[in-house]
Amino acid sequence: MSQWRNWAGDQRCTPSRIERPATVAEVAIQVEHAAAAGSTVKAVGAGHSFTDIALTGGVQLRLDGLSGLMSLDREAKQATIAGGTRLFEVPALLAPYGLAMENLGDIDHQSISGAISTGTHGTGLKFGGLATQVRALTLVTGTGEVVRCSSTENPEIFAVARVGLGALGIITSVTLQCVDSFMVHAVERAEPLPAVLESLDDRNATLDHFEFYWFPHSQMALTKSNTRHTLGGLPAGVSPLSARAHLVDDVLVSNTLFSALCKVTSKIPSAIPPINQLASSLTGNREFGDLSHKVFATTRTVRFREMEYAVPLASIPKILAELDAMIESRGLRVSFPVEVRSAAADDIALSTASGQERGYIAIHQHINTAPFEYFRAAEEIFRAYSGRPHWGKWHFLQSKDFEGLYPDLEKFCKVRDVLDPKRVFSNAYLGRVLP
Numbered sequence: 083m084s085q086w087r088n089w090a091g092d093q094r095c096t097p098s099r100i101e102r103p104a105t106v107a108e109v110a111i112q113v114e115h116a117a118a119a120g121s122t123v124k125a126v127g128a129g130h131s132f133t134d135i136a137l138t139g140g141v142q143l144r145l146d147g148l149s150g151l152m153s154l155d156r157e158a159k160q161a162t163i164a165g166g167t168r169l170f171e172v173p174a175l176l177a178p179y180g181l182a183m184e185n186l187g188d189i190d191h192q193s194i195s196g197a198i199s200t201g202t203h204g205t206g207l208k209f210g211g212l213a214t215q216v217r218a219l220t221l222v223t224g225t226g227e228v229v230r231c232s233s234t235e236n237p238e239i240f241a242v243a244r245v246g247l248g249a250l251g252i253i254t255s256v257t258l259q260c261v262d263s264f265m266v267h268a269v270e271r272a273e274p275l276p277a278v279l280e281s282l283d284d285r286n287a288t289l290d291h292f293e294f295y296w297f298p299h300s301q302m303a304l305t306k307s308n309t310r311h312t313l314g315g316l317p318a319g320v321s322p323l324s325a326r327a328h329l330v331d332d333v334l335v336s337n338t339l340f341s342a343l344c345k346v347t348s349k350i351p352s353a354i355p356p357i358n359q360l361a362s363s364l365t366g367n368r369e370f371g372d373l374s375h376k377v378f379a380t381t382r383t384v385r386f387r388e389m390e391y392a393v394p395l396a397s398i399p400k401i402l403a404e405l406d407a408m409i410e411s412r413g414l415r416v417s418f419p420v421e422v423r424s425a426a427a428d429d430i431a432l433s434t435a436s437g438q439e440r441g442y443i444a445i446h447q448h449i450n451t452a453p454f455e456y457f458r459a460a461e462e463i464f465r466a467y468s469g470r471p472h473w474g475k476w477h478f479l480q481s482k483d484f485e486g487l488y489p490d491l492e493k494f495c496k497v498r499d500v501l502d503p504k505r506v507f508s509n510a511y512l513g514r515v516l517p
Contacts, residue, residue: 084096084100086100086126086129086137086142087129088129088130088131088132088136089128089129089130089191089385090132090385090386090387090449091385091449092132092387092449093129093131093132093133093134093136093137094137095134095137095138095139095142096139097124097138097139097140097141097142098121098139098140098141099140099141099142100141100142100144101141101142101143101144102143102144102146102147103143103145103147103148104147104148105147105148106148106220106222106228106254106255109125109143109145109148109222109252109254110222110226110227110228111226112141112143113222113223113224113225113226113252113506114225114226116140116141116506117224117225117226117504117506120504121140121141121506122138122139122140122141122505122506122507122508122509123138123140123141123142123143123252123506123507124136124137124138124140124141124142124143124248124507124509125142125143125144125145125165125195125248125252125253126142126143126144126145126196127145127166127168127192127193127195127196127197128168128191128192128193128196130189130191130192130196130474131196131200131473131474131475132387132388132389132474132475132476133473133474133475133476133477133511134509134510134511135200135247135248135473135474135509135511135512136196136248137509137510137511138509143252144166145164145165145166145193145195145252145254146166147166148164148165148166148167148254148255149164149166149167149168149171150163150164150167150171150175151163151164151175151176152164152255154179154181156179156181159181159259159260159261159262160217160257160258160259160260161175161176161179161181161257161258161260162218162255162256162257162258163175163194163255163256163257163258164254164255165193165194165195165252165253165254165255165256166193166194166195167193167194168190168191168192168193168194169186169190169191169192169193169194169197169379170190170191170375170379172194172375173373173375176260176263177263180262180263181260181261181262181263182260182261182262182263182264182373182374182375183212183215183258183260183261183374183375184209184215184259184260184261185203185204185206185209185210185212185215185291185378186204186212186374186375186378186379187202187203187204187212187378187379188204188378188379188380188382189379189380189382190375190378190379194212194256194258195252195253195254195256196474197212198211198212198213198216198219198244198245198253198256199245199246199247199248199253199473200245200247200472200473200474201213201245201432201433201434201472201473201474202474203423203425203434203435203442204291204378204423204425205291205292205293205423205424205425205442206289206290206291206292206308206424206425206426207286207287207424207425207426207439208290208426209291209425209426210425210426210427210428210433210435211245211425211428211430211433211434211435213244213245213428213430213433214244214426214428214430214433215258215259215260216244216256216257216258216259217232217233217257217258217259218230218231218232218235218240218256218257219231219232219240219243219244219253219255219256219257220253220254220255221243221246221250221251221252221253221254221501222251222252222254223250223251223501223502224251224501224502224503224504224505224506224507225501225502225503225504228254229251229501231243232257238497239497239501241429241430241431241490241493242430242431242432242490242493242494242497243497244430244433245430245431245432245433245473246432247432247473247512247515247516248507248512249498249502249507249508249512249516250497250498250501250502250507251501251502251507252507262312262313263313263373263374264310264311264312264313264373264374265310265311265312265313265314265315265316265371265372265373265374266291266308266309266310266311266371266372266373266374266377266378267308267309267311267316267317267320267369267370267371268306268307268308268368268369268370268371268372268377269306269307269308269309269369270304270305270306270307270367270368270369271304271305271307271367272302272303272304272305272367273294273302273303273304273305274301274302274303275296275300275301275302275303275402276301278294278303278305279398279399279402282398282399283395283396285307286395286424289307289308289309290308290309290310291306291307291308291309291310291378292305292306292307292308292424293305293306293421293422293423293424294306294421294422295419295420295421295422296402296419296420296422297419297420298405298406298409298416298419298420299409299415299416304419308377308378310374311371316371317371320369320370320371321370321371322370322371322372322376323368323370323372351415384448385448385449386418386446386447386448386449387446387447387449387453387457387476388444388445388446388475388476389444389445389446389453389457389460389461389471389472389475389476389477390421390442390443390444390445390471390472390475391442391443391461391464391469391470391471391472391477392425392434392435392440392441392442392469392470392471392472393440393441393442393443393464393467393468393469393470394438394440394441394467394468395424395439395440395441397441397467398422398441398443400467401443401463401464401467402420402422402443404463405420405443405445405460405463408459408460408463409456412455412459414455414456416445416447416456417447417448417451418445418446418447418448419446420443420444420445420446421442421443421444421446422441422442422443422444423441423442423444424439424440424441424442425439425440425442426439427439427440431488431490431491431493431494432473432488432490432491432494434470434471434472434473436488436489436490437489440470442472443464444472444475445457445460453476457476457478458478461477461478461479465483468487470487470488473515479515480514480515481514481515481516481517484515484516485517491517494516495516495517498516
């Protein structure tokens with residue numbers, strides 16, 4: 083049996099069998115057989131999780147056969163999409179109806195079911211994570227039963243299943259609340275980090291979408307401010323990136339050149355500080371506008387590992403200062419910028435923004451660079467501020483650590499006991515993070 087790897091290439095498993103169901107009934111049959119045999123089943127999408135959340139030694143279900151638009155209610159602006167559909171496929175499915183997803187993250191290769199299950203999010207205090215766009219979903223439970231849930235149909239399941247970690251069932255379809263298609267005006271600027279932090283509260287409150295990247299070993303940040311406009315409503319003189327600008331900025335500089343620099347600095351770490359200082363002054367400084375999905379999502383070809391924590395918004399400046407001090411005191415050399423975003427509060431049990439609006443701080447290391455001294459030291463800082471780790475990104479927490487972070491964890495586990503009594507969907511990751 084062939085070995086499966088995630089996108090980063092460092093999480094690997096050898097399933098006992100690989101199945102590619104094309105219908106919901108075929109998914110149910112696979113689950114029923116596994117339950118009867120005392121085996122396990124794990125569905126996988128694009129493998130964009132950095133944790134071992136998708137690994138299995140049991141049956142692996144690849145859901146590419148469950149893809150596409152299943153139905154659409156134009157008046158309600160709701161689209162039902164098969165669970166294996168990749169996020170980058172969704173815009174073309176919605177475009178004929180003049181609709182779009184309300185918000186997206188900066189990577190769009192995940193499957194829709196995998197993205198919501200791990201708590202994928204974009205940025206902007208007016209907008210929640212992708213799971214908040216879900217109005218209904220259908221899943222195959224650990225007994226092989228097909229269950230539909232929403233706020234009015236099996237609401238106790240819906241309250242926890244939108245960020246379900248793959249522990250409650252296999253999501254075969256998702257009904258999304260969409261919005262009218264819209265444009266985004268993007269302004270990217272390199273700015274001094276102290277000025278960005280001083281104005282962070284105001285920018286988060288007034289801009290539709292704001293994020294920034296801080297380059298360690300420097301005091302510069304690349305800011306990204308995105309403003310929403312109706313179709314055809316971009317300010318005068320604002321237009322999409324030309325093919326040449328896209329090639330130079332997003333392909334050659336952001337991916338090809340950056341990849342080459344990471345390979346060099348992994349062998350010569352002392353070169354990282356001056357390169358970061360140079361990069362922070364040369365990147366950014368552009369303005370353009372385009373359809374929303376073309377601005378939100380970017381191409382990522384440089385392989386890396388990532389840790390991200392949701393933290394109280396007010397703590398971001400203190401945390402970045404502590405990260406900076408930690409990096410310097412340990413003599414670490416960090417080539418990847420630190421990403422800072424935000425999201426609205428929601429009411430989803432295991433969402434990282436459950437009950438409180440959150441800031442997000444993501445740290446990265448190139449796949450050829452050992453990350454764990456950096457990650458473990460950063461995690462100590464995040465945890466001191468009651469941070470919640472992204473379920474699909476590196477962390478070292480165990481079940482006892484989550485009990486104080488998620489008031490509804492017990493509710494989630496009770497639903498799990500009903501939907502998957504034999505733990506058909508279990509794996510090492512779920513055994514580690516859930517009671």
